[in-house]
Amino acid sequence: MRALLISDSLNLPKLLSPVSELKPSYVEAITNADSPVSVDRLLILKGDITNDCWVDVASERAKGFDLIALPASRDMREVAARIAARLGLPYVSGVTQVSIDDDIKASRLCFGGRGLELISVKLPSVLSFDLSAFEPSTGSPRSKEELGPRCDRRMRVLERRGKVAEVDLSKAETIVSVGRGLKRKEDLEIIRKLASLLGAEIACTRPISADLKWLPEERHVGMTGVRVRPRLYLALGISGQIQHVVGFRDAETVVSVNVDPEAPIGEVSDYFVIADLYEFVPKLIEALERK
Numbered sequence: 525m526r527a528l529l530i531s532d533s534l535n536l537p538k539l540l541s542p543v544s545e546l547k548p549s550y551v552e553a554i555t556n557a558d559s560p561v562s563v564d565r566l567l568i569l570k571g572d573i574t575n576d577c578w579v580d581v582a583s584e585r586a587k588g589f590d591l592i593a594l595p596a597s598r599d600m601r602e603v604a605a606r607i608a609a610r611l612g613l614p615y616v617s618g619v620t621q622v623s624i625d626d627d628i629k630a631s632r633l634c635f636g637g638r639g640l641e642l643i644s645v646k647l648p649s650v651l652s653f654d655l656s657a658f659e660p661s662t663g664s665p666r667s668k669e670e671l672g673p674r675c676d677r678r679m680r681v682l683e684r685r686g687k688v689a690e691v692d693l694s695k696a697e698t699i700v701s702v703g704r705g706l707k708r709k710e711d712l713e714i715i716r717k718l719a720s721l722l723g724a725e726i727a728c729t730r731p732i733s734a735d736l737k738w739l740p741e742e743r744h745v746g747m748t749g750v751r752v753r754p755r756l757y758l759a760l761g762i763s764g765q766i767q768h769v770v771g772f773r774d775a776e777t778v779v780s781v782n783v784d785p786e787a788p789i790g791e792v793s794d795y796f797v798i799a800d801l802y803e804f805v806p807k808l809i810e811a812l813e814r815k
């Protein structure tokens with residue numbers, strides 16, 4: 525099986541992990557800068573590469589390959605779909621696990637993250653991978669070549685402004701997360717005190733950041749926010765809607781506090797405390813301070 529990887533250089537080592545598990549006989553990668561990956565051939569595209577350009581170059585080279593793999597990032601999902609359409613190949617997006625017998629067996633989340641679906645797809649095919657679950661696979665390419673593709677510039681990025689992030693929740697070991705059970709913005713003070721005693725980062729549900737603007741957007745966990753995998757996720761006053769729950773499904777231990785014994789968060793918690801957070805949090809702070 526011959527595999528062609530198409531990825532920016534940062535995601536390429538992670539993308540190689542699931543593809544290597546399929547034991548391909550030959551692996552070629554097209555990327556935009558040098559990358560420490562053990563592939564048979566690394567092609568580095570020079571210049572500012574637009575999505576149009578990725579599609580042109582990759583579709584041209586893809587002939588003769590069985591598997592065309594890309595990261596399921598926003599731009600690459602688009603590129604993958606366009607390559608598949610141009611070459612008339614099947615396309616499976618957001619793959620989290622993959623194996624091969626005669627066909628490819630790919631798993632991905634469904635029902636907004638509540639379920640997993642297993643898909644069988646014939647080769648040749650295009651797959652985009654959700655890389656959050658994979659570790660980078662590093663090494664050195666057996667051969668390397670630079671290409672200066674001439675691409676038709678139908679689209680240009682006029683401006684790109686970086687956001688200065690105050691935290692990277694995806695790396696936090698302990699997270700105290702708040703939802704609409706918190707009544708006022710000022711009450712975040714007591715949450716900050718608890719987080720500091722636990723050495724935790726503060727996270728929240730989308731209404732707290734996007735609607736109420738009490739915390740920055742980079743702290744909201746879930747489908748449209750950050751995916752976290754802490755050792756402890758303490759959920760305070762959070763109902764447990766699926767769009768939030770998918771964001772912490774890889775947490776080691778989930779403790780939740782809610783006044784409503786029927787709150788759905790109870791179903792996904794290791795410890796479900798039926799209590800008012802305004803009583804629970806001061807008591808927990810007191811106990812931690814005594815220690």
Ligand SMILES: Cc1cc2nc3c(=O)[nH]c(=O)nc-3n(C[C@H](O)[C@H](O)[C@H](O)COP(=O)(O)OP(=O)(O)OC[C@H]3O[C@@H](n4cnc5c(N)ncnc54)[C@H](O)[C@@H]3O)c2cc1C
Pocket residue numbers: 702703704705706728729730731732744745746747748749760761762763764765766767768771781782783784787799800801802
């Ligand atoms: C397309 C789409 C994408 C979305 N993406 C996301 C996402 O990425 N992340 C996200 O978080 N949401 C997302 N949402 C919103 C999501 O559906 C929920 O509306 C949201 O997660 C609910 O937030 P909450 O739990 O804070 O609020 P609520 O659902 O209002 O729950 C508040 C909870 O607090 C409890 N409570 C109240 N008072 C107290 C108290 N004193 N002590 C203890 N408990 C108390 C209540 O019993 C209740 O269970 C998305 C929605 C849509 C439509």
